[in-house]
Amino acid sequence: MAALDERQLDPAIGLAGPDGSGPRETFRLFALKHGDCFVVADAHGDIQGQGDGLFVDDTRILSRYQLRIGDKEPSLLGASLSEDNILFTANSTNVPMPAPGGGMTLWGVIHIERTRILWQNRMYERVTLSNFGGSDIVVPLTLNFAADFRDMFEVRGSTRQLRGRTHEAQLSGDGVTLSYEGLDQVTRQATLSFSQAPDRLQGDRAVFNVNLPTRGGHVLYIEVGTERTATPSRVRFRAAAVRARLEMRTKRRRGASVYSSGRVFNDWLARAQADTALLTTELATGPYPYAGIPWFSTAFGRDGIISALQMMWLNPRLARGVLAFLATHQATETAPFSDAQPGKILHETRKGEMAVLRELPFGRYYGSVDTTPLYIYLASVYADRTGDMAFIDQLWPSLCAAAAWMEGAGDQNGDGFVDYQRAEESGLANQGWKDSFDSIQHADGSLPEGPIALVEVQGYVYAAYRGLARLATRRGEDAQAAYWQHRAEALRQAVETHFWMEDMGFYALALDGKGRPCRVRASNVGHLLFVGLPSPERAQRVADQLLAGAFHTGWGIRTLADTEVCFNPMSYHNGSVWPHDTAICAAGLARYGVRGGVVKLMSDTFEAAVRFGMRLPELFCGFPREQGETPIAYPVACVPQAWAAGSVFMLLQACLGIQVDGWRGEIHVNRPKLPIGIDQLTVRRLTVGEHTVDLFFQRMGGQVIASISDHEEGLVPLIVRS
Known part of the structure; x- marks a missing residue:
């Protein structure tokens, strides 16, 4: 193949969607990661296949993942990541749609909350539907999905003359397996499983007709991974969330x-x-x-x-x-x-x-x-x-x-x-x-x-x-x-x-x-x-x-x-x-x-x-x-x-102006300055050899004063040069 410059493969190259649309803007996308697995999706939580997706070991195992009410995209209310980067949450509502008995269901009657985590090469998702209308509603919830199993460099714009073989989707009562055998003789697969059997399941979509009583709700759990495991459930979702949060808390500390x-x-x-x-x-x-x-x-x-x-x-x-x-x-x-x-x-x-x-x-x-x-x-x-x-x-x-x-x-x-x-x-x-x-x-x-x-x-x-x-x-x-x-x-x-x-x-x-x-x-x-x-x-x-x-x-x-x-x-x-x-x-x-x-x-x-x-x-x-x-x-x-x-x-x-001298067990502070608008700053649990100290910086007039926590004073010298 032609010379391939790793960064010359500008991320904008080759990321247009199948409809010819331009590249997706990553600063408007949301990412989760665990180990060598990560997912990138838009504010709805959807994957469109334009540089986003669910990736495991540099292979995209989910290239389309779209939640629809019938065939319509919900109206986005907002999206966020938790402060610890563990939970992605998207909130949306329905657009007007036909009601079961005739007429139209008004905009903003159904609240849709999607909550997602990653844990050990697996994406866990909870979809919560709530009916705030004055009558019972049957919600046609559709999930469109696909897996192109493209290498990361293909996603970034590299072309290949030959690819492996994509197998026909394997359907079960409450899930589907998509697979691909690469030219390296490795079979890669994506399994999608649901907490309840879809009313209609095909190789690229699952449809659920959800009965929502007035002021009532319904929860659907979905998992996507490289292998089939147990049926998704509230217990599994919460267990994965707890483990992910505990691991992240350990890393942050x-x-x-x-x-x-x-x-x-x-x-x-x-x-x-x-x-x-x-x-x-x-x-x-x-x-x-x-x-x-x-x-x-x-x-x-x-x-x-x-x-x-x-x-x-x-x-x-x-x-x-x-x-x-x-x-x-x-x-x-x-x-x-x-x-x-x-x-x-x-x-x-x-x-x-x-x-x-x-x-x-x-x-x-x-x-x-x-x-x-x-x-x-x-x-x-x-x-x-x-x-x-x-x-x-x-x-x-x-x-x-x-x-x-x-x-x-x-x-x-x-x-x-x-x-x-x-x-x-x-x-x-x-x-x-x-x-x-x-x-x-x-x-x-x-x-x-x-x-x-x-x-x-x-x-x-x-x-x-x-x-x-x-x-x-x-x-x-x-x-x-x-x-x-x-x-x-x-x-x-x-x-x-x-x-x-x-x-x-x-x-x-x-x-x-x-x-x-x-x-x-x-x-x-x-x-x-x-x-x-x-x-x-x-x-x-x-x-x-x-x-x-x-x-x-x-x-x-x-x-x-x-x-x-x-x-x-x-x-x-x-x-x-x-x-x-x-x-x-x-x-x-x-x-x-x-x-x-x-x-x-x-x-x-x-x-x-x-x-x-x-x-x-x-x-x-x-x-x-x-x-x-x-x-x-x-x-x-x-x-x-x-x-x-x-x-x-x-x-x-x-x-x-901080430098820690590990040989002498000293902290040196050279002509300290505080950022504009900051009058006090604390560095907590700073290790110096076997000791741990807190450092304090205080703006006083035109100077910044540095001091060390009293309980360690004398054990770790603080040397300040004004």
Whole structure:
């Protein structure tokens, strides 16, 4: 098949409905997830087959699921997710319909409530009908359904010349089984079962004639899963809901939590924490934050690392799970199809039919240039946060293998920079975090030839070498520590020499295969500030530009300055705003003391979150903020997205100036600031070694005062620098 760029498969491609309608807008959809199963539906609770559906292991096992009164869609009253992301509820009412004795049943007589949960590869739904009319009614309740068993990449727009065989629906008295035998010889199926036998059941619909007495009600339970189990019932629904809620409560209680004097700000914090918990999947190696729903509900190396860095100060256990998983799946051989080389860290993994058949390389794919140095950097930050040297010792062979890749195969043209060029046409053309096909360009808009050395990747490598040096020193390997420190300093000087553009007061986006700089101003440079590579004078010049109008929209930082040839505020990477990118840039500004800019970006992001219903999407359009207007959504962004949810915690850490020193068992607070409009903030159950403390921040006049809970005072020193 043709070259398949994972992110070039723009989510809008191929998602039109069978009637030719446009793609569905994911920011208006509702998602539930448990493990490797998730469901995306509209506010009615319906699945239309336009990028939504019920998915298990990267396969859509339910592509149509529509509740109708007769043949008419109910009138929507409202829809919501519970605060813990466990329950989806849709409320609707009937439109006028023929009455059994003649005439018409008025609008708004029947109330329909649909409540849905996911638990262990199974969707549970409760449909409650209530009659508020003055007479008895027979309600013709119809459920239309279908299963196309399409691979996630087909749903996203990839075409296949051959597919497997769809079997005829198997009907039983109170359910139906839909099945498909793939080209991989695996039979996948979807079973729909009902708490009562339908009055009419076909391979694509079930009809129930429900007798509703006046002021009476009726409840129907429905389950959809990969296998047939017991008959749906109230007991089964409640049991699944209880188990799902208990598991979510356990996940949300891991690590510290944050509360403030701002009610709406607290709503944002609670939603972000719940989204992080929702996307975190318990794997054999520990918790791992899946990237996002619907397109990236799987383990991504880069996304997992960034999410773990965002949450590190609050919940370092997440980083441990990410590190353990990535170490287990580190490449040990050279495989051009999957862009694997010994020592490289995983980019992503997939379980669908197309991945199994190697129709695409993403079953276990290593085509990212930044994940390997970020993996090392995460390990060093985890060690500094926890002092957990025993775990680092377990990882040490893996960390050394990753470092060997950076020094060897990671530098394809031998110029001293870590670069990328895909080994086969089926792989990703661009392999940094901006991995769409046109995200890296020269000033005239032309695409550079590889190998390409991205500016932020050199920063990650610099941070990785410095982290390795610190860890080697603690292991008593002084010679190795000196070597890695020397490598870090040599790289820093090389970046300052070859990437800096004095006339623009900025760093080049990248160097192409011939060493020519891509003289483009992009937000990637903010990541260079995040790791502390630039000199203070150059960092200030960069910071000034990131906070100026070419980048700063009023809602966050654009990925590309609006003066560049390729700027498009509606693009995926060339002018949009990504909350995680803004947060990393803010953390970089904080590192260089640009505190006012950090508070401003925190405020911008919060105000954007408010307008997105407290749930930041993966990205949104990079149009400038206008008085009285809202940020403009990117229609098919992932919602929720792990590193978008985690951005609030990275921004908050940058504001508060918190660092936990796991080696000394100390908390350091450097020139703390509170978000605009927040006068008090508490960090509860913050772990420092074996101790747990509460931190308090209070605005007093023009200062922010930090203090620690009395019951732990003296055990955990708090060192505040004003």
